[in-house]
Amino acid sequence: MSKARSAPLRTALIHLALIAYTIVALFPVFLTLVNSFKSRNAIFREPMALPTPSTFSLVGYETVLQQGDFLGYFQNSLIVTVASIALVLLFGAMAAFALSEYRFRGNTLLGLYLALGIMIPIRLGTVAILQGMVAAGLVNTLTSLILVYTAQGLPLAIFILSEFMRTVSDDLKNAGRIDGLSEYSIFFRLVLPLVRPAMATVAVFTMIPIWNDLWFPLILAPGESTKTVTLGAQMFIGQFVTNWNAVLSALSLAILPVMVLYVIFSRQLIRGITSGAVK
Amino acid sequence: MSDTEIADIEAVPIRRSTRWHIAVFLAPAFLVYTAVMILPLIETLRLSLFNTVEGQLAFVGLGNFKVLFSDPRLSADFWNALGNNVIFFIIHMLVQNPVGIAIAAMLSLPGLRFAAFYRSAIFVPTLLSFVIVGFIWKLILSPIWGIAPGLMDLVGLKSFFAPWLGKPDTALITVSLISVWQYVGIPMMLIYAALLNIPDEVLEAAECDGITGWSQFWKIKLPLILPSIGIVSVLTFVGNFNAFDLIYTVQGALAGPNGSTDILGTLLYRTFFGFQNQMGDRSMGATIAAVMFLIILAGVSLYLFVIQRRMRRYQF
Numbered sequence: 001m002s003k004a005r006s007a008p009l010r011t012a013l014i015h016l017a018l019i020a021y022t023i024v025a026l027f028p029v030f031l032t033l034v035n036s037f038k039s040r041n042a043i044f045r046e047p048m049a050l051p052t053p054s055t056f057s058l059v060g061y062e063t064v065l066q067q068g069d070f071l072g073y074f075q076n077s078l079i080v081t082v083a084s085i086a087l088v089l090l091f092g093a094m095a096a097f098a099l100s101e102y103r104f105r106g107n108t109l110l111g112l113y114l115a116l117g118i119m120i121p122i123r124l125g126t127v128a129i130l131q132g133m134v135a136a137g138l139v140n141t142l143t144s145l146i147l148v149y150t151a152q153g154l155p156l157a158i159f160i161l162s163e164f165m166r167t168v169s170d171d172l173k174n175a176g177r178i179d180g181l182s183e184y185s186i187f188f189r190l191v192l193p194l195v196r197p198a199m200a201t202v203a204v205f206t207m208i209p210i211w212n213d214l215w216f217p218l219i220l221a222p223g224e225s226t227k228t229v230t231l232g233a234q235m236f237i238g239q240f241v242t243n244w245n246a247v248l249s250a251l252s253l254a255i256l257p258v259m260v261l262y263v264i265f266s267r268q269l270i271r272g273i274t275s276g277a278v279k
Numbered sequence: 280m281s282d283t284e285i286a287d288i289e290a291v292p293i294r295r296s297t298r299w300h301i302a303v304f305l306a307p308a309f310l311v312y313t314a315v316m317i318l319p320l321i322e323t324l325r326l327s328l329f330n331t332v333e334g335q336l337a338f339v340g341l342g343n344f345k346v347l348f349s350d351p352r353l354s355a356d357f358w359n360a361l362g363n364n365v366i367f368f369i370i371h372m373l374v375q376n377p378v379g380i381a382i383a384a385m386l387s388l389p390g391l392r393f394a395a396f397y398r399s400a401i402f403v404p405t406l407l408s409f410v411i412v413g414f415i416w417k418l419i420l421s422p423i424w425g426i427a428p429g430l431m432d433l434v435g436l437k438s439f440f441a442p443w444l445g446k447p448d449t450a451l452i453t454v455s456l457i458s459v460w461q462y463v464g465i466p467m468m469l470i471y472a473a474l475l476n477i478p479d480e481v482l483e484a485a486e487c488d489g490i491t492g493w494s495q496f497w498k499i500k501l502p503l504i505l506p507s508i509g510i511v512s513v514l515t516f517v518g519n520f521n522a523f524d525l526i527y528t529v530q531g532a533l534a535g536p537n538g539s540t541d542i543l544g545t546l547l548y549r550t551f552f553g554f555q556n557q558m559g560d561r562s563m564g565a566t567i568a569a570v571m572f573l574i575i576l577a578g579v580s581l582y583l584f585v586i587q588r589r590m591r592r593y594q595f
Contacts, residue, residue: 010492014385015393021382022400024460028415029403031426047426091308098304114308117316119513119579121521123544124572125319127326127551127565132319151315154308183300212408214524219552234410234528247418251411258406266399 029255036060036248043244060245061253064236067246070253072225073232080142080228081210084149088206089199091150092157097187099158100165101173111162117155122148123215133220140223148216153206160205164198165191204265211258229254324572326565343566353550353563357570359538360546363451367542368519370455371462376511378459379466380504384496386467387474398471405464413528416457420444444529447539454540458525462518466511473507474500506590513582520574523548543571 034050035043042055049055064070099111122129129148130139138144168191176186192199217231227235233254240246330339347357382401386394404412419426420443428440443453477500485491485499523544526534532554534541549557551564 011391014388014391018382018385018393018397021378022397025401025404025463028412028419029407031419032415044424047424047429087311091311094304095308098301102298102301104298104301110305110309113317114312117312119517120320120572120575121517122316122320123521123523124568124575125316125323126547127561127568128319128322129315131322131561132315147311147315151312154312158308184303187304208406212406212410212524214408214410214527215548230408230410233408237410237414244418244424247414251414254411255407258408259403262399262403262406266402 032248032251032255036245036252040245043248057245060243060247060249063240063243063246064249064253067240068232068236068250069224069227070229070232070236070250073227073229074257076142076226077211077228077230080145080149081207083142083146084153084210085203085206087146087150088153088157089203092154092202093161093192093195093199094187095154096158096161096165097191100162111158114158115155117152118159122152126215126219130219138220140221140226142221142226144220145216145226145228148220149206149210149213153210156205157202160202161195161198164195168194200265207261208258229257320572323565323568326562327569330562343562344570347563347566347570356538356541356546357567360534360541360543363540364520364522364542366451367455367458367522368516370452371459371515371519372512374456375459375463376466376508376515379463379511380470380508382463382467383470383474384500386471398467401467402464404461407461409461409524410528412457412461413525416460417444417529420453445536447536450530450536450539454526454529457529458522461525462515465514469507469511470504473504477503506587509582509586509590513579516578516582517575520571520578543567543574547571 031047035047037051037057038055039057039059042049042051042057046055051057095114099107099114133139133144138147172190173186176190181189212230213228214230214234217226217228218234221227222231233250236250237247240250327343328338328340329336330343331337332339346353348354382397385391386398418424422428422440422442428437431437431440441449443449481499481503482495485495490498520543522542526540526542526545527548530536530540532545532549534545547564547567548554550560550567553559
């Protein structure tokens with residue numbers, strides 16, 4: 001391992017560049033959070049200043065909580081995201097196990113078929129998806145969103161999980177078979193616990209696009225009772241454009257859950273990417 | 280064929296007459312994926328060949344495509360959106376990916392302190408939804424709030440400030456740069472992972488030959504991470520030609536000012552779903568989706584069958 005034997009000047013320049021870009025990346029988020037706690041006058045007079053006792057105000061948050069049903073939106077987003085991730089993980093792991101464990105006719109072909117969706121975005125089928133959901137009476141239900149996101153998440157999940165399942169030792173599975181375990185117990189009791197780290201990685205990758213999606217909630221479930229946070233924030237801000245306190249507070253509320261999840265899962269996410277899960 | 284497979288694989292499970300469990304394992308994923316993704320995609324492609332003629336859905340062959348490409352009203356919108364989308368993609372390739380590679384190259388230097396902090400912080404925008412990103416930047420660039428002109432005043436460039444999002448000739452570039460700001464994290468992470476995978480022996484050998492610093496990056500590391508740059512490029516391509524949310528949030532469904540930020544995603548939304556006094560048109564919507572499908576398919580195939588095959592891969 002070569003230690004940093006380069007000139008200190010070069011290291012300093014590199015830190016300078018990285019700090020500069022970190023500021024570029026974080027500044028807008030910082031600005032939003034800080035100003036959401038200030039009074040309207042202070043937002044305009046001193047946009048860069050931290051809130052002081054004289055400028056501190058929660059009026060924006062009060063408006064948001066009174067006018068928009070953000071708790072309901074949160075609940076919808078949570079239901080959709082959790083249910084979709086659960087289905088993606090369960091169905092994805094089952095399919096990945098079948099593809100990586102058994103040899104049967106059409107195995108490779110089926111693998112390719114299921115991998116198509118990694119590159120072809122599901123959005124392109126929206127016209128017919130809406131048509132189908134109308135026919136099935138699922139428009140403006142969370143079920144329609146869960147179905148779409150499950151289908152959207154499956155290809156990548158199957159791809160990543162089958163790579164990992166190939167690394168589970170055959171001896172272990174065969175020992176289970178000799179002990180009389182059924183193929184189902186081998187999957188649920190031996191293999192699933194072993195690929196848990198990979199499942200966490202898949203969960204994080206699946207979660208981000210689902211939580212942030214605007215397209216499908218807008219088209220499939222725009223009703224008041226099924227709005228997700230992303231769509232709810234979009235519409236709320238559209239209505240309250242001139243109420244800066246409310247807009248900044250709504251943005252902060254929408255940022256918060258993502259940041260909390262990131263803090264919890266960032267190690268998992270980064271390890272997942274750097275260990276080659278998505279290469 | 281299956282006989283020979285059994286012959287040379289020892290660990291094949293004992294063959295039973297019908298292995299139902301395989302079907303049980305595969306069925307849920309296969310059914311959901313086929314019913315919600317593949318069939319609608321095929322149905323959309325099929326719908327693009329039909330249109331309403333005298334109140335009845337009738338087969339019109341490539342008629343819809345002809346209308347899309349040459350009808351005076353629709354084709355102007357379509358070519359405008361396609362052109363804007365190409366510019367959107369080019370800006371991403373020229374700004375997002377080089378910046379991502381540069382950050383990854385700096386982060387992966389051995390012994391750099393705070394690397395984990397920089398990495399996490401720079402990845403933050405990528406996690407935010409387009410709605411958040413769009414509105415934050417709309418506020419920052421707004422002449423009413425004055426954050427952007429105020430900041431530019433600090434470095435003496437205030438006279439260059441303009442309401443970029445509101446002017447037709449700068450709006451597209453501004454929106455593209457916002458999108459770049461959000462997505463720099465993806466090339467950064469993927470390239471970072473690729474750089475970490477370069478074995479130390481290779482770099483040590485390079486150092487023994489006196490290749491360090493800049494020339495080490497250009498001559499040793501860059502050729503080794505080319506496959507990852509290829510993947511990043513094709514991901515950017517698919518993402519860009521499928522983009523919608525950011526433009527919808529920042530500029531609205533009409534992708535103003537005056538259609539200058541209209542891309543295929545927003546055009547698809549307006550055509551298919553209808554907007555204000557424009558009626559939704561399912562067949563033309565399907566036609567635009569079919570064109571987007573063909574563009575993405577062409578890009579992905581070009582990558583898989585031409586670029587990836589020619590790329591030299593090194594095994595360590």
